[in-house]
Amino acid sequence: MERKKDNPIVSLVSRTVSPFIMLFALYVIFHGHYSPGGGFQGGTMLAAAFILIRLSLGMEISQLQFKSRWATPLGSAGVLIYFGTGLVALLFGGNFLDYGFIPIAEAVAERRSIGILCIEIGVAIAVMAIIVSIYDDLLEGSSDD
């Protein structure tokens, strides 16, 4: 996909709006305990912010923001955060993914709350990286003939 020519309005607006989308995505992730939201929604919105820059400014400039080759390692890192949280609970004597056994707070309910936050972050990172990676791969695959 090639851009025909630079449109100042499109590039300015998308560059201005993208950080706010990211900020709102972080709010959605971290406020998911108290309002509608969570890892899946926030991760998708983060990916939307990256894809907005990719759509409006082209592939070369957006590589400065988020390199395409980071996407797959970040996705596996997200899945590993999830697995690791479950594994830590396993090491401290509980069942797999039973956050009540992770010794990070006094009360069991508090521990579960923090465990939920950990895996929400893992889900958000994985979803963000994978959606950006799918976008990049589709673009490369379709532009290459």
Place this chain on the structure above:
Amino acid sequence: MIDFFLGHYGYWFAILLMCLGLYGAIMKKNLIKKLIGITIFQTSIIIFFVASSSKWGATVPIFDEKIGVANTAKYINPLPHTLMLTAIVVGVATMGVAFALVISIFQKYKTLDESVLLKRMKKDNDS
């Protein structure tokens, strides 16, 4: 009778959407249009699940001090919401896989029309 109708028309709209998606998936010859049909089908299932979780006079499934948790009729059913939340994101990811397959098909056979594609595949196999 009117109660029955009012309680079920939401399901019927979801079923109508499902048939529309099936129409796209089996009648259209273009692979992209088939994919759009499949996506509509999936969306109709999501709408059906979310519709089935509603309760009249209930609020969102977020704990509220004023309401308490003693009466479950005050919160809508959170289980279908959870299932569909993951289904939406997984649907996007699997749609990406479908588009990747379509792109590789197009790169190999230079067409997306089903009948032409079958002809070219047969020619490819014969030679």
Place this chain on the structure above:
Amino acid sequence: MKVVNYLIMIVFCALMIYASLGLPNRGDAYADLNKEKSLSQTPNAASYYIHNAKKDAKTENMVTVILADYRGYDTLGEETVIFTAGLVCFLLLRKEKKKNGKKKR
């Protein structure tokens, strides 16, 4: 062939509407789906979650608790599916590019 396709669609639609006649009314708070006890006299999943989500995990949003705590395995599977989908995309489209060998990222 076209007639068969239309027939399949009409039969599917009729079957679905026939099945929907047996469903409880939409918005009925006392349907089987929303009862305290299920048919086998065990606690119903949705009611159990509503009663215990705040107490178990100190989190207001019940959907988050179900997603990440009660059904953690389920979400783990979903995330693996997403990751696999991304990987499949990567492998499918990357293979084509390597065969051409034109340019790299």
